[in-house]
Amino acid sequence: MxxxxxxxxxxxxxxxxxxxxxxxxxxxxxxxxxxxxxxxxxxxxxxxxxxxxxxMSGRGRIWSYVLPHPPLLPDYAEQAPYNAVVVELAEAPRIRLVGNVVAAPDAALNSVDPARLRIGAPVRAVFARLGELTVPRWLLERP
Structure with a gap:
């Protein structure tokens, strides 16, 4: 990754x-x-x-998202289809972070059915270890 x-x-x-x-x-x-x-x-x-x-509260909403096709990087190919989202923070709407919506903090990038994603859907931050770093990921608030 x-x-x-x-x-x-x-x-x-x-x-x-x-x-x-x-x-x-x-x-x-x-x-x-x-x-x-x-x-x-x-x-x-x-x-x-x-x-x-x-x-921050860690709450936000999906401002935009994409389902990369075809996956261009080999490390991600086996996880397709996965999502890449832009999340607008609830208390700071001009602040937007890029990440992935997942079913659980350590779940695979393809753990959420892409049909469940919607612009404006509420999400909350969770954290997953990725090598040396801990990265924010996002859970749907109302699965």
Whole structure:
């Protein structure tokens, strides 16, 4: 499987996922507080370099999804058909994360029937170990 690349700005995100927490970088400048993802050193709203990591509820909705056909990467071919989703976070609609909807945290990427996916479907984050990292995945709220 492909593992995400961890850089200096995003390292705290992965440290929190290892603890089972979904956190998003936020500007810590007085009067700003804007959330940003992907993580970066400077706030795009006020240009401050002060930041903090805010705990999210882990709830969201499917903003978009795709069922890759044909799978282009050999590591994923045996799991087809699988889904790749973009999830809009409930408390931060402008923050969207990419992942997979699965039946359980450690389930295969093809563990959910693609016919069950809908734009706007509520989901919640769960966490699965993938090599050295713990990655967020998504469960349908109303299976």
């Amino acid at each position: 492909l593992a995400p690349v961890v850089d200096e700005d995003g390292a705290p995100f992965w440290q929190y996922t290892a603890q089972g927490e979904l956190r998003v970088q936020a500007c810590a400048a007085p009067g700003c507080g804007e959330l940003r993802f992907p993580p970066r050193p400077c706030c795009p709203h006020c240009q401050s370099f002060d930041s903090e990591w805010r705990l």
